[in-house]
Amino acid sequence: MRIVFMGTPDFAVPSLRALAGSGHEVVGVFTQPDRPKGRGGKVQMSPVKECALEYGIPVFQPQRIRVDGLEDLRALAPDLCVTAAFGQILSQDVLDVPQMGTVNVHASLLPRHRGAGPIQWAMLSGDETAGVTTMLTDAGIDTGDMLLKTEVTIGEEETAGELTDRLANAGAELLLETIRLMEEDNCPRQKQDDALSTYDPKVTKELGRLNFEETTRQCLLRVRAMNPWPCAYVETQTGAIKVWRAKAAQGSGKPGQVLRADKNGLVIATGDGAIELCEIQAPNAKRMEARAYLLGHPIPTGIQLSEVTL
Numbered sequence: 001m002r003i004v005f006m007g008t009p010d011f012a013v014p015s016l017r018a019l020a021g022s023g024h025e026v027v028g029v030f031t032q033p034d035r036p037k038g039r040g041g042k043v044q045m046s047p048v049k050e051c052a053l054e055y056g057i058p059v060f061q062p063q064r065i066r067v068d069g070l071e072d073l074r075a076l077a078p079d080l081c082v083t084a085a086f087g088q089i090l091s092q093d094v095l096d097v098p099q100m101g102t103v104n105v106h107a108s109l110l111p112r113h114r115g116a117g118p119i120q121w122a123m124l125s126g127d128e129t130a131g132v133t134t135m136l137t138d139a140g141i142d143t144g145d146m147l148l149k150t151e152v153t154i155g156e157e158e159t160a161g162e163l164t165d166r167l168a169n170a171g172a173e174l175l176l177e178t179i180r181l182m183e184e185d186n187c188p189r190q191k192q193d194d195a196l197s198t199y200d201p202k203v204t205k206e207l208g209r210l211n212f213e214e215t216t217r218q219c220l221l222r223v224r225a226m227n228p229w230p231c232a233y234v235e236t237q238t239g240a241i242k243v244w245r246a247k248a249a250q251g252s253g254k255p256g257q258v259l260r261a262d263k264n265g266l267v268i269a270t271g272d273g274a275i276e277l278c279e280i281q282a283p284n285a286k287r288m289e290a291r292a293y294l295l296g297h298p299i300p301t302g303i304q305l306s307e308v309t310l
Contacts, residue, residue: 004078006030007048012084014172020055028076033061066091073097092139102137105171111197114142120160121200123225132171134178146190150174159227205230212256216248216270236308239283249276261299266290
């Protein structure tokens with residue numbers, strides 16, 4: 001089978017590797033254009049492009065596939081297209097190219113968590129389970145008919161990054177099974193119930209801002225859901241403190257108040273109790289245990305964390 005793969009971030013790489021080793025002919029890979037990243041602004045390839053080059057697969061990087069990538073796609077004459085976190089919306093013209101349609105590997109248990117960032121939103125919503133759904137892409141946003149699903153339990157201390165790795169590998173296995181059943185003309189297909197759907201907006205840096213008016217549980221969910229990007233944070237008088245790890249703590253006070261800041265930890269009052277910030281990163285500093293940071297950067301108790309001068 002001639003397959004064109006479309007994807008961009010790390011989540012998509014296991015699916016591409018699975019296809020490349022499956023015996024199918026991956027005739028081309030579409031991914032987002034190279035972009036500057038990091039403080040130095042160095043232009044970097046997407047993880048999917050790096051993987052494609054490793055396998056010697058031709059790579060295409062249109063700004064918008066429906067405009068400047070359509071003719072390249074048609075020339076490849078794919079039987080099937082596969083998408084996994086591609087990052088571009090496919091027009092009907094694009095969807096009409098592959099004879100067997102386009103299968104999307106979506107990191108949620110559809111119809112819940114349509115849209116971008118489904119893993120982060122599943123954790124932020126307090127879901128106990130997450131998963132991957134393969135679906136036939138239509139002109140909507142994650143609204144196509146569902147094919148196969150796989151479900152996992154979200155660990156109590158698991159971060160979004162850790163869950164992404166698990167779901168990426170699970171999605172690769174699910175993709176191969178989906179294609180096998182499609183070839184046999186025996187793949188189940190089910191319409192989504194729109195009444196059960198949720199649509200989540202794109203994850204932004206602002207979503208990482210900790211609001212201590214919320215409950216301790218919600219604060220902890222935000223810390224885990226925003227790890228590794230954009231990372232939960234608290235604005236102070238001299239910059240943002242990133243919060244990489246946290247846990248529930250004893251205590252109470254005005255939300256955002258520093259209840260303890262010593263060798264025993266950094267504890268902040270929340271809307272219904274307290275939270276200990278275990279691993280933090282001050283502006284222009286490395287990640288470290290909060291207790292270690294406090295040895296050289298004392299923080300007074302009783303004040304709002306947002307009022308601290310680092």
